[in-house]
Amino acid sequence: MTQNLELTDIQGNIVKAYGAFNFTKARYLFLRIDNGDKGREFVGAVTTKVTSAVRWEKNSMPVATTNIGFTFSGLQALELPTASLMGFPEEFVMGMKGRKDILGDDGPSDPMYWDKIWQETVHIWLSINGQSIEAVDERYQWILKQIEASDGGVTLLTGHRGEKDEDNLPYQDASVLYDAEGKPTPKEHFGYTDGIGDAVFEGQTNIQARVLGRGKLTRSGHWEPLATGEFLLGHVDEAMDYPQTAPTPKLLAHNGTYMVYRKLHENVGSFNRFLDEQSKVFPGSKELLAAKFSGRWRDNGAPVVNAPDDASKAEWDKNYAAADFAGQKKMLIDFTYNDDIDGAKCPISAHIRRINPRGSLEYGVKDAYERPGALVDRRRILRRGLPYGKVKDPTRDDGNHGIIFMALNADIKRQFEFVQQQWINYANDFKEGNDKEVLLGNHDAKNPGKVVFQVEKGSGKAPHFVNNIPRLIEARGGDYFFIPSITALKMIAGGIVDPT
Amino acid sequence: MSNIAGKAYAMNVITPIRWYKVWINRLIFKIALSKPSTLKGLVTLSLIHYARWVIIPRDGFPHLDSSQPKENLNYAYMLFFSNFNGSWDQYVDSFTFAIPAGLDLFWKWNVRYPKSVPLSPFHKYIRHNQIDTSHYYNAYPMAASNDVKSAKKLKQALINFNAESASKTSEEFLADYNRLLNYLQHDFGEMRATPIVSLAAHAVKERYLKSHAAH
Ligand code: HEM
Numbered sequence: 273m274t275q276n277l278e279l280t281d282i283q284g285n286i287v288k289a290y291g292a293f294n295f296t297k298a299r300y301l302f303l304r305i306d307n308g309d310k311g312r313e314f315v316g317a318v319t320t321k322v323t324s325a326v327r328w329e330k331n332s333m334p335v336a337t338t339n340i341g342f343t344f345s346g347l348q349a350l351e352l353p354t355a356s357l358m359g360f361p362e363e364f365v366m367g368m369k370g371r372k373d374i375l376g377d378d379g380p381s382d383p384m385y386w387d388k389i390w391q392e393t394v395h396i397w398l399s400i401n402g403q404s405i406e407a408v409d410e411r412y413q414w415i416l417k418q419i420e421a422s423d424g425g426v427t428l429l430t431g432h433r434g435e436k437d438e439d440n441l442p443y444q445d446a447s448v449l450y451d452a453e454g455k456p457t458p459k460e461h462f463g464y465t466d467g468i469g470d471a472v473f474e475g476q477t478n479i480q481a482r483v484l485g486r487g488k489l490t491r492s493g494h495w496e497p498l499a500t501g502e503f504l505l506g507h508v509d510e511a512m513d514y515p516q517t518a519p520t521p522k523l524l525a526h527n528g529t530y531m532v533y534r535k536l537h538e539n540v541g542s543f544n545r546f547l548d549e550q551s552k553v554f555p556g557s558k559e560l561l562a563a564k565f566s567g568r569w570r571d572n573g574a575p576v577v578n579a580p581d582d583a584s585k586a587e588w589d590k591n592y593a594a595a596d597f598a599g600q601k602k603m604l605i606d607f608t609y610n611d612d613i614d615g616a617k618c619p620i621s622a623h624i625r626r627i628n629p630r631g632s633l634e635y636g637v638k639d640a641y642e643r644p645g646a647l648v649d650r651r652r653i654l655r656r657g658l659p660y661g662k663v664k665d666p667t668r669d670d671g672n673h674g675i676i677f678m679a680l681n682a683d684i685k686r687q688f689e690f691v692q693q694q695w696i697n698y699a700n701d702f703k704e705g706n707d708k709e710v711l712l713g714n715h716d717a718k719n720p721g722k723v724v725f726q727v728e729k730g731s732g733k734a735p736h737f738v739n740n741i742p743r744l745i746e747a748r749g750g751d752y753f754f755i756p757s758i759t760a761l762k763m764i765a766g767g768i769v770d771p772t
Numbered sequence: 773m774s775n776i777a778g779k780a781y782a783m784n785v786i787t788p789i790r791w792y793k794v795w796i797n798r799l800i801f802k803i804a805l806s807k808p809s810t811l812k813g814l815v816t817l818s819l820i821h822y823a824r825w826v827i828i829p830r831d832g833f834p835h836l837d838s839s840q841p842k843e844n845l846n847y848a849y850m851l852f853f854s855n856f857n858g859s860w861d862q863y864v865d866s867f868t869f870a871i872p873a874g875l876d877l878f879w880k881w882n883v884r885y886p887k888s889v890p891l892s893p894f895h896k897y898i899r900h901n902q903i904d905t906s907h908y909y910n911a912y913p914m915a916a917s918n919d920v921k922s923a924k925k926l927k928q929a930l931i932n933f934n935a936e937s938a939s940k941t942s943e944e945f946l947a948d949y950n951r952l953l954n955y956l957q958h959d960f961g962e963m964r965a966t967p968i969v970s971l972a973a974h975a976v977k978e979r980y981l982k983s984h985a986a987h
Contacts, residue, residue: 511891640816641870705961734950735957
């Protein structure tokens with residue numbers, strides 16, 4: 273089945289990870305709508321600049337992009353008809369704060385401690401991605417003008433924490449991290465290489481080259497793109513169904529989707545101390561231990577399942593250096609855990625294994641399920657986002673640095689929330705009881721967690737226990753947004769949404 | 773009312789089946805039981821405590837007392853009874869994705885069964901025919917089925933180890949101990965409170981606790 277997507281109608285951030293196109297900088301704005309008529313006019317004005325998913329040729333690439341989304345209360349403020357509003361799913365209506373008990377946002381992640389802006393009512397999310405900070409700022413100035421022109425229709429909300437202890441910034445900036453020579457890198461603040469694995473779905477361009485290790489696993493061990501409906505409303509999903517999260521009328525939902533925005537603070541000091549302490553008792557190098565936390569080596573992203581110790585990593589690096597571009601991509605991404613069901617190579621609790629177990633929930637029972645990824649294919653997300661802030665002192669946790677995490681999916685509850693609740697903060701599907709994922713788990717300072725790093729079964733060796741895991745990641749804000757199609761944006765702006 | 777007790781969810785679904793087709797279902801059950809490989813998907817789904825299908829013939833419902841009015845039923849019924857860990861959605865979805873053919877085989881002869889794929893008609897069918905649980909007692913609310921299996925394995929292994937290790941030298945003891953840990957490496961999961969399965973059910977419980985604390 274091939275599917276042609278209406279790329280002119282779909283917002284660009286759904287289909288493209290801008291980061292992969294040299295957009296190294298981003299700025300996120302949040303607004304409140306104070307007047308329905310004027311608010312709709314503002315949405316209409318911004319829609320003229322909204323970036324679609326149309327393919328870019330080298331000379332048609334913009335220097336800045338703009339995308340827009342709405343919270344449920346935002347759609348209310350824009351005066352969508354009640355019948356349309358009633359078609360939105362429960363979790364979207366409740367918003368992220370209302371879901372804190374599902375998401376595990378407790379202790380230092382409690383919404384009480386989030387950036388001040390999240391104590392306000394947020395209606396609109398606006399994003400600018402740019403090839404340079406100047407390009408971002410130019411677009412930002414344009415948006416400020418539209419806000420002013422709205423004549424009290426919308427207000428730009430302040431209250432983001434910043435680099436210099438500010439707590440009242442009018443926007444959240446994000447940026448790739450740079451190396452010592454000032455070159456952009458794919459790193460995040462713990463030193464991992466990020467942005468390698470992302471789901472691929474039917475209708476995206478250049479599928480054949482990208483589907484390896486990123487689509488869904490077939491019975492014969494091949495990869496196919498996921499159904500479009502996993503990521504876009506109005507399209508058939510993996511259950512041969514249309515996503516049930518779509519509001520009416522059809523045109524309001526079609527080609528739209530939902531986005532999770534989360535500001536995740538990284539406790540860099542705790543991470544470094546934890547890694548140092550644990551590596552003293554770990555049989556292997558410190559880098560191997562760090563790799564086992566995430567499932568990929570920090571330096572180049574080599575998957576631990578194919579480079580499970582220091583010697584095999586050296587070998588992997590040699591082969592990687594010798595491979596061509598396509599070969600390197602394949603080495604980074606085309607793998608499963610099927611030959612490592614016990615987790616001796618890549619621990620079952622590693623970040624990327626918990627979040628995308630690929631075929632391993634079949635537990636090596638041949639043909640147990642209809643498809644090897646039967647329990648996984650409906651839990652996939654598209655990741656968009658960038659690091660924010662700078663680490664000034666790697667021994668400290670405080671400051672303002674982490675990841676602006678954005679996930680796109682057709683069903684927040686079934687995809688993002690499920691992964692967050694069942695696979696990060698709980699592990700029954702992995703037969704690991706309540707053990708939480710190492711990096712992201714909401715580990716409790718009073719009752720610190722542990723995970724087991726498995727070893728070869730029957731080897732007589734003891735598995736390695738990683739104890740006293742501190743809270744490494746803290747939520748600092750976020751919400752759930754509806755990302756309408758461009759048609760739907762025009763309908764909303766025109767006040768002509770009619771579910772009849 | 774609650775279908776949820778700690779980590780477990782009790783699901784009862786009762787669906788009509790034409791009485792003259794009951795024999796087909798009985799035959800299918802028999803074949804499934806005699807060929808365990810047909811159930812391997814079900815068994816591999818580790819969130820399930822157990823699942824049971826029972827045919828109740830037209831005249832098979834209990835008649836407990838002469839004062840109970842006699843029923844004249846048009847259909848026989850298939851009772852599906854299951855206890856599992858996680859939410860209704862997680863369970864029903866896991867069923868449809870992992871073992872759609874098995875579900876269709878068992879329910880195929882039931883009146884108005886829509887097939888397990890696509891999902892939403894199947895969801896509606898199950899929900900429509902589900903009898904919510906009025907009382908649900910769970911002796912180990914913190915234990916998922918996997919926790920119980922691990923705890924049993926761990927306990928037996930420790931008892932054996934204790935019996936065998938008493939007279940060993942310390943080197944032998946250490947080697948044995950490491951072997952024991954290796955054998956149990958998938959059974960050390962922490963057992964703590966359940967993640968919230970349903971915010972509504974959670975709120976019901978909170979209200980109950982609050983009102984009882986007040987009295
Ligand atoms: C600050 C928090 C986080 C950090 C430091 C982090 C780090 C990483 C790293 C280093 C990778 C490996 C590189 C790659 O495969 O692209 C990765 C992959 C991934 N992460 Fe995260 N992550 C964070 C939060 C999250 C959250 C909250 C989710 C979702 C709930 C998530 C979902 C994923 C997914 C889906 C992958 C790809 C897995 C695969 O397909 O194999 N991450 N992350």
